[in-house]
Each structure stands twice: as structure tokens, then as C-alpha cells.
Amino acid sequence: MSRRPHRWVRWPEPLTTENARGPLGFGADYNPDQWPREVWDEDVRLMRQAGVNIVSLGIFSWARLQPTAETWDFAWLDEVMDLLHAHGIAVDLATATASPPPWLSAAHPEILPVTRTGETMWPGARQHWRPTSPVFRQHALAVVEAIASRYAQHPALAAWHVSNELGCHNLYDYSEDAAAAFRTWLSQRYADLDGLNHAWGTAFWSQRYSEWDQVLPPRLTPTIPNPTHQLDFKRFSSDALKDYLRAEREILDRLTPDVPVTTNFMVMSHFNGIDYAGWADEVDFVSNDHYVLVDDRARDELSFSANLTGGIAGGDPWFLMEHSTSAVNWRAINPPKAEGALVRDSLTHVAHGADAVCFFQWRQSLAGAEKYHSAMVPHAGEDSDVYRTVVRLGGHLERLAPVVGSRRRQARAAILFDIESSWTLDLEANPSSSVSHRAEALDWYAAFLALGVRADVLPAGASLDGYDVVVTPVLHVLPAATADLLREVVDRGGHLITTYFSGVVDENNHVYAGGYPGALRDLLGIRIEEFGPLLDGDEVVLDDGSVGTLWTDRITAAPGTEILATYKTGLQAGRPAVTRRAIGDGSATYVSTRLGADGLEPLLARMLEAAGVDSELPEGLRGRVELAIRTDGEREYWFLVNRTDDVVGLGEPGDLGEPVFSSGADLGDAELAGSGVAVFTRAAR
Structure with a gap:
């Protein structure tokens, strides 16, 4: 499917007349149905004071809009839409399908998700629906049809917000609906059972399938489930929700062809379940939710995730749909943000391409599971540091209006993030359960930041044209076509840097035979007979003084391959630790242990100097x-x-x-x- 062309928020006048491309968006999720009518007037006054120009409305309003199967109540939403428009505030209107109302799950318990152990997930929270349920889809799409028909011509309507954080709590469903849909997905992927049996390696443990009905989701098993079965279920689960997104979007496209459609992704370290690079084609502009870590990597992780969101968006501007003004509610301990963090976090997203900065939520709830989650208007009200900072941020964004519509300028270096490698490394029975694709990628990103060198974070499969240095941290799953792209980088004079446990398996999670790192062995000029993962707490010292953890490799370097560092301690003492093979004007480097951001910094500096890539910042x-x-x-x-x-x-x-x-x-x-x-x-x- 071809990518949908980028279409931005449809700003109503006068917001479009002030700047031909509109303002930077500023706002939040707005939930007026949680509050008495008299609060709404106070809300719009405070919004205007803060510079809010867009809100996401109606996200969890299905039960209010459709109180029973036979009745509808749009009067309150009509009034809110009119009120917001009268005060110059645009609406990113939700389809309200994120959580079904109690009457629906009571009448149709067959819409409820089922865990891998066979337990039903009951109502009482949110997202209690199966992505593959035909009954849920019938009712949800009727809501979409009703809302889109009613508000298609409303002047406040700036964009459509499909559902909310799709898959946040119901990504993996193991019900009979899911089983039937999984079989259909597999038959389309593999055509026949012979193809499936080959891909899943079912000769192992007597797992060969002779009928499609024998294939189930990877439910609770006596021991380790088939790894490729699990990997395919992750792929299927992402695709099932993408198909649901497409179903809502098709109704919106039909009824409101001029209104752009989006849904909020969750590109952040806390969520690893969806192939968002494969979803970007389904929306008119990419939106993202991001919540910062509470540790010493928080700033690096925020920048990494914002950078990756820009990569998923193909360099186009994107919409920061949610982040927090201060504390969240879902950690064991929820400290507030330090002074300056609210503004810094917001503007870091803008730096990496966000043309809108929004929060969860506008007014802090008095009841419910998120009543202690911070908001633009906290429990303390207008007379609070948080709200005063929000007003200050609104002024900053107004001054930054000239950047609206600009794209990120391509860097000379890139780091690849591969969701399928991340999924595969999360499975059981790998040489080390401590290996993390994202953590290693973040180490390299932090090293780039420490050196002051820009690096674009790209989803695997993105174009690598124009990049002089490409880093592929723990790129474990490497289809032949992707390996060819990496060879092309080196052949044209670029420099590839990869790490331990990369290039080991193909797209079916089958090991490349002949020695590791399989698909990259010849390009790197090395051969590894056996992995040497380290126990937690163990370290090895290299002859350049750096210290490695987590992993080592038993490397044999081919003639002509340069050894940049050697192990001094550990089982691999005396063997190569870091190698580099020059190929024409390009090179391919292999790092066989986790050096951490500090240990990577001097090595990366050497690699960048050899590639002629320097910082654009003053020293x-x-x-x-x-x-x-x-x-x-x-x-x-x-x-x-x-x-x-x-x-x-x-x-x-x-x-x-x-x-x-x-x-x-x-x-x-x-x-x-x-x-x-x-x-x-x-x-x-």
C-alpha cells in the first residue's frame, strides 16, 4: 500500500490567517463530561489565557454519547463543540471507541479479551474489547458513523482522533475470535501449511500442522512455545489493530474526505508492542504519546523517542498528542517534574519535528484511576506553579510559530531501530535474557549526544541514502533484503557499525548456518563459533581500557580485518573484541560487547573521525x-x-x-x- 500523503491539522480561521501554515498546536485531552456545566466557561477562559488552540475531545465518551443501545445524547457535545469554536479553539475529535460502555459488554461478553491463560478481562477499567471481535467492530463503527455524520461540517473540527492508544491494554488477545483471525492472517502470509510449517520449524518437538484448525494463538504451554509462532503472533496482533484503525478511517474518509485522520502512537521505552513504522501509512499525520522515564537516562530516552517518531513520520512534522505536565499516576512512586522540565521536555519534542504540543489532560480529574495524574490545570487550580508554567509554555510556542511545517534536516549518521529484533529478543530461550535492542540503541544515541553529533533514529527498512555512518545495534533479525541494504551503504563508501547478536536470524527467526553473525559475516570479515554471554554483574576488560558487560564473542578475524580492541580478561582473553574491515572507501565495524554510553564515546569518536563526520556545534x-x-x-x-x-x-x-x-x-x-x-x-x- 502506498503511503498516505502528509496532511496536517485543518485549522479554522482565524488561526490560519495569522500564519499560512497555522500555529504550533497547544492543548490537551479535554473531558468536559467529567465536570458540571459551569466549569466549562472557566475552562475556555483559562485555555485562552494559556494560549491553548486545540483539544482532543470525546476520547472516553461512548457511554455518555450512547447511554443505551437504542438511545443517543449529543446535546452536551454539540454545546462543547460550539463553545470551543466560539473561543477560537480547534477540536481533534475522537471517535469515542476506546472503551465500550457497560451495556455493550453486558449484552455481548463475547467482545471481552482473553489472556493466554484463558482468563477473561472484564469491564471496570478501559480497552476491554477484542481487536478481532466482529461484534465489537459492528457497534464501534456505528458510533464512528454517527459522530462523523453529525460533526462533518462543524467549523471547530480540525482532525479525527481514531480510538486512543490502540493496543495499550488489549494488544494480545487469545480468544476464539483471535484464533480465527490469526489463521486467516497466517494463510495470507504463507499461502499453505507447508509454508507455515517451514517458517515455524515445526519438525522440532513434533509440532507439524496438518489442518489450519489445529493452529492456535500461543496460549499457555507446558514449556517454551515455538519462537516463530510467538513472533508471528506479535506481527499479527499489530496488524489486527492496524486493520481496525483502517476500518474506522475508511468511514471517516468517506464522510469527511477533507478532514485529516490520526491516532496516537506510543513511541516510548515503556511500550514495545506495535510496528508503528507499518502504521504510518494509515494516517494523515503521525501523532505520539510520550511519558519520560524517572532515571538518569530520562533526557536521552525522551530525545531518542522523539527522534524515532520523526523517523517513523518520514521527516514530516508530527503531533505530540500526550505527555505530562508533572507527575504521572501509574508508577509505584510518582515524583513531580523538576523545575524547567515541563518546558524543556515539550520543546525537545518540537526540536525533533513536533508541530503540536499537547498533554494528558486539561483539568486534573477529581475521581477515577488517573486522579493523581498531573494536568495543565492541577487540583490547585489557576494559582499554581504548574498552570503558570503552562501559560509560559504557551507564549514560547507562539513565538516559535515560524518553525511550523519545517522538516528535520537529515543528519550524516543514523541509528536503526527494528521492532522485530526487539520482539525476538524478548522471547524465551535466547543466549541471554538481558540483551535489549532498545537499550543498546539508546547507549549509542547517548554517545552521539555526548559527542555533539546529530544522528537520526530510523525504523529498519527506511532509506539509508545520504547517511555516511549507519549504526545497527543488536540488529538480531536481519532478512536478506535488509542485509543487502547495509552492504550497499558500505559499497558506496559509507561506514556500518553493528554489534553483538546482530545478523543472526532471518525473518523466520531461523539461524543463518555457517557461523555467526550469519547475514553479516562476510561483510564484517569475521566468524564467530560460539557466543559468550556474561552473567549479571560480570565484566571484561579490553586492551584500550574500556569495560564490557552482558556479552562477549569468540571471534576469528579474516585476513585484512583490522582488530581495534582485544579482550584482556575473561574467557575470550587475547581474542578480538572490536573489529573493522575496510572495503573501498567504506568500512564495516563490529563491537562484540556492551560498552555502555561512556565506553562507546571514545570508540564512536574514532569511527566518526575516520568517516569524516564531525559535530556541528562549537567545541x-x-x-x-x-x-x-x-x-x-x-x-x-x-x-x-x-x-x-x-x-x-x-x-x-x-x-x-x-x-x-x-x-x-x-x-x-x-x-x-x-x-x-x-x-x-x-x-x-
Whole structure:
């Protein structure tokens, strides 16, 4: 299927007249049905005061809109839509299908999801529906039809918001509906049972299937389920929800062809279940929800996820649909954000391509499971630091309106993120359950940040044209076609860097025979007979002084392959640890242990120097300031994000371009406040 062309929010006047491309979006999930009518007027007053110009409306309103199977109540939503429009606030209107009302699950318990152990997940929370349930789909699509028909011409309607965080709680359903849909999906993928049996390696443990009806979801088994069976179920589960997204979108396209459609992805370390790169073709613009970690990697992870969201969006602007003003409610302990974090987090997303910054939610709830989740208007109300900071952020976004519509400027380096490698490494019976594709990718990203060198984070399968350095951390699943793309990078003079446990299996999770790392063995000029994973807490020392954890390899280097570092300790002592094979003007490097961000930094610096890739930042800012660049083809916008809590001097005026904005100290002082963000502009190169 061809990618849907990028279409942005349909801003109503006068928002479109102020800027031909509209403003930066600013707002939140809005839930007026949780509040008495008199609160609504106060809401719009505070929204106008803060600069809010868009809200997501009606996300969890199905039970209010359709109180019974035979009755509808749109009067309250009509009034809210009119009220918002009267105050210049656009609406990203939800289809309200995220959670079915009690009457539906009571009348049709067959819509309820089933766990792998056979337990039914009952109502009382949210997302209690099967993605493959024909009964749920019938009722949900009727809601979509009713809402879209009623509000198709409403002047406040700026975009459609399909469901909400699809698959957050009901991604894996093991019901009979899922079993039937899984068989259909498999028959389309493999054509016949011979193809399935080959792909799943069913000769092992007497698993060969002779009839399609014998195939089930990977339910509870006595021991380790078939790994490829599990991998395919993850693929199927992602595709099943994508098919549901498409079903809602097709109704919206039919009834409102001029209104763009989106749904909120969850590109963040806490969620690893959906192939969002494969979903991007189904929406008019990519939207994302992101909630920061509470650890020492939080800033790096936020930047990584925002960067990856931009990669999934193909470099187009995207919509930050949800993040938090301060504390969340779902951790064991939920500390508030530090001073400056609300603004810094928001503007980091803008730096990586977000043209809208929204939160969950507008007004903090007084009841329910998320009553302690922060909001733009907290329990303390208008007279609070959180709301005052929200108002300040609204002013910042208004000043940054010139960046709207600009795309990220391609870096010279890229890091590949592969959801299928991540899924496969989460399965049982790997050499080490501690190996994480995302954690290793984040190590490399942090090393790039420390060196002040921009690197684009791309989904596997994205074009690698124009990248001089490509890093593929723990790219475990490597189809032959992707391996060919990596060879092309090296053949054209680019530099590939890959790591332990990469290139080991094909798309069927079958090991490439002949020695590791299978699909990359000849390109790298090495052969590995046996893996050497390390126990938790064990370390090995390399002869360059770096320390490795998690993994080692028993490497034999082919003639002509350069050994950049050797193990000094451990079972592999005296053997190569880091190798590099030069091929024409290009090279292929292999790192066989986890060095962590600090250990990777000097190695990466050597690799970048050999590739002729340097930081675009002045030397004094490298490691202290993150640089992201957006361009509209005529102007570049250089976003500088202070990675520290200390003031950073920016050097001589003019070195970075013409100052546009600073979230902290006056740019005339040539300083960047702690956790501050500044933007400079210059002519596009």
C-alpha cells in the first residue's frame, strides 16, 4: 500500500490567517463530561489565557454519547463543540471507541479479551474489547458513523482522533475470535501449511500442522512455545489493530474526505508492542504519546523517542498528542517534574519535528484511576506553579510559530531501530535474557549526544541514502533484503557499525548456518563459533581500557580485518573484541560487547573521525547541549537543548546564527539557562 500523503491539522480561521501554515498546536485531552456545566466557561477562559488552540475531545465518551443501545445524547457535545469554536479553539475529535460502555459488554461478553491463560478481562477499567471481535467492530463503527455524520461540517473540527492508544491494554488477545483471525492472517502470509510449517520449524518437538484448525494463538504451554509462532503472533496482533484503525478511517474518509485522520502512537521505552513504522501509512499525520522515564537516562530516552517518531513520520512534522505536565499516576512512586522540565521536555519534542504540543489532560480529574495524574490545570487550580508554567509554555510556542511545517534536516549518521529484533529478543530461550535492542540503541544515541553529533533514529527498512555512518545495534533479525541494504551503504563508501547478536536470524527467526553473525559475516570479515554471554554483574576488560558487560564473542578475524580492541580478561582473553574491515572507501565495524554510553564515546569518536563526520556545534557546547535542526528549505532552525541543570555559555554572538528564541536567559546574554532551550536561524545550506 502506498503511503498516505502528509496532511496536517485543518485549522479554522482565524488561526490560519495569522500564519499560512497555522500555529504550533497547544492543548490537551479535554473531558468536559467529567465536570458540571459551569466549569466549562472557566475552562475556555483559562485555555485562552494559556494560549491553548486545540483539544482532543470525546476520547472516553461512548457511554455518555450512547447511554443505551437504542438511545443517543449529543446535546452536551454539540454545546462543547460550539463553545470551543466560539473561543477560537480547534477540536481533534475522537471517535469515542476506546472503551465500550457497560451495556455493550453486558449484552455481548463475547467482545471481552482473553489472556493466554484463558482468563477473561472484564469491564471496570478501559480497552476491554477484542481487536478481532466482529461484534465489537459492528457497534464501534456505528458510533464512528454517527459522530462523523453529525460533526462533518462543524467549523471547530480540525482532525479525527481514531480510538486512543490502540493496543495499550488489549494488544494480545487469545480468544476464539483471535484464533480465527490469526489463521486467516497466517494463510495470507504463507499461502499453505507447508509454508507455515517451514517458517515455524515445526519438525522440532513434533509440532507439524496438518489442518489450519489445529493452529492456535500461543496460549499457555507446558514449556517454551515455538519462537516463530510467538513472533508471528506479535506481527499479527499489530496488524489486527492496524486493520481496525483502517476500518474506522475508511468511514471517516468517506464522510469527511477533507478532514485529516490520526491516532496516537506510543513511541516510548515503556511500550514495545506495535510496528508503528507499518502504521504510518494509515494516517494523515503521525501523532505520539510520550511519558519520560524517572532515571538518569530520562533526557536521552525522551530525545531518542522523539527522534524515532520523526523517523517513523518520514521527516514530516508530527503531533505530540500526550505527555505530562508533572507527575504521572501509574508508577509505584510518582515524583513531580523538576523545575524547567515541563518546558524543556515539550520543546525537545518540537526540536525533533513536533508541530503540536499537547498533554494528558486539561483539568486534573477529581475521581477515577488517573486522579493523581498531573494536568495543565492541577487540583490547585489557576494559582499554581504548574498552570503558570503552562501559560509560559504557551507564549514560547507562539513565538516559535515560524518553525511550523519545517522538516528535520537529515543528519550524516543514523541509528536503526527494528521492532522485530526487539520482539525476538524478548522471547524465551535466547543466549541471554538481558540483551535489549532498545537499550543498546539508546547507549549509542547517548554517545552521539555526548559527542555533539546529530544522528537520526530510523525504523529498519527506511532509506539509508545520504547517511555516511549507519549504526545497527543488536540488529538480531536481519532478512536478506535488509542485509543487502547495509552492504550497499558500505559499497558506496559509507561506514556500518553493528554489534553483538546482530545478523543472526532471518525473518523466520531461523539461524543463518555457517557461523555467526550469519547475514553479516562476510561483510564484517569475521566468524564467530560460539557466543559468550556474561552473567549479571560480570565484566571484561579490553586492551584500550574500556569495560564490557552482558556479552562477549569468540571471534576469528579474516585476513585484512583490522582488530581495534582485544579482550584482556575473561574467557575470550587475547581474542578480538572490536573489529573493522575496510572495503573501498567504506568500512564495516563490529563491537562484540556492551560498552555502555561512556565506553562507546571514545570508540564512536574514532569511527566518526575516520568517516569524516564531525559535530556541528562549537567545541565548548559538545556534550552539554543537544542540537536538532529543522528546515523549510529556505531557513534552518537550530534548536539547542541544555542537557545540564547549569548555565551554559553560547560563545560569540553570530556563531550559531540569528537568535530567535530562548526559554530562559535573554539570548543577548549569550547564555543558555539550565534545562533551557534556545533556537537560532540561518539560511538553509
